[in-house]
Amino acid sequence: MMTTKRRKSSGGFTFAEVMGAILVLTIAVLGASAYRYHATLDTRKAELQTTAARMASMLCETWRGAEEPNTFDPVAYFGTELAIDSMDIHDGPRTPTDFEVLGTYRIVVNGVDHRTALFWRDVYSGLRALTVIVVWDWDPYNHPLGPYKYASQSFTLTTYVVN
Numbered sequence: 001m002m003t004t005k006r007r008k009s010s011g012g013f014t015f016a017e018v019m020g021a022i023l024v025l026t027i028a029v030l031g032a033s034a035y036r037y038h039a040t041l042d043t044r045k046a047e048l049q050t051t052a053a054r055m056a057s058m059l060c061e062t063w064r065g066a067e068e069p070n071t072f073d074p075v076a077y078f079g080t081e082l083a084i085d086s087m088d089i090h091d092g093p094r095t096p097t098d099f100e101v102l103g104t105y106r107i108v109v110n111g112v113d114h115r116t117a118l119f120w121r122d123v124y125s126g127l128r129a130l131t132v133i134v135v136w137d138w139d140p141y142n143h144p145l146g147p148y149k150y151a152s153q154s155f156t157l158t159t160y161v162v163n
Contacts, residue, residue, distance in 0.1 A: 051109055052134040052155035055116070059132045060159045063102075063118060069130065069161060074105055074118070083108040093117045093135045093154070112136055123160070131158040 013021075059074060066072040078084050087104045095101050099119040107114045115135045123129050137153040 048112065048136055048153075049155065051112070052114065052136060053157070055107060055109065055114060056132045056134045056155050056157040059116065059118065060130060060157050063130050063132070064159050064161050069120070069128070069163070070102075072102065072118070074103070074116075087115070093133045095119045095133070099131065107134075122163070126162055128161050128163045129158050130161055131156065133157075 062074070062077060063069060063072045066077075074082075075084055075086055084105055084107045087106050089101055089104050093104070093115055095117050096119070099121045102118040102120060105116045105118075107116055113136065117133050118130070119133075120128055120130050133154060133156045135154045
């Protein structure tokens with residue numbers, strides 16, 4: 001009679017275990033990559049928003065401190081310190097109909113094109129609202145939400161001055 005000896009398991013991994021480990025590792029790497037991508041994208045959006053907020057604040061406060069707010073000209077005031085030039089009113093951000101437009105401007109900061117509009121309205125006798133809107137990622141006709149829809153690509157700031 002012939003007897004066969006049973007082989008003892010060598011303690012290795014089966015093909016299914018290896019494939020399962022590769023799958024888990026792939027999911028973890030893809031998740032980490034997606035997290036890094038979205039974190040970088042959100043950082044860029046935050047930088048653009050911060051730049052627009054600083055720009056709006058600078059324009060609003062400078063305009064507010066001008067001796068004659070009706071004739072304030074940011075190009076003359078910031079001309080040598082900031083890449084700014086005047087634009088046709090129709091090429092800039094759309095302003096509300098009940099406001100008077102002081103002007104629209106193109107400002108380039110860190111290679112990003114910003115369109116800015118300065119407009120005002122007398123709220124009460126002796127009180128004027130000065131508003132600055134800054135828009136970036138400028139493409140008003142091909143925006144996914146339609147013409148003149150800016151979603152998160154705009155920043156608006158209003159200050160008040162006694163006139």
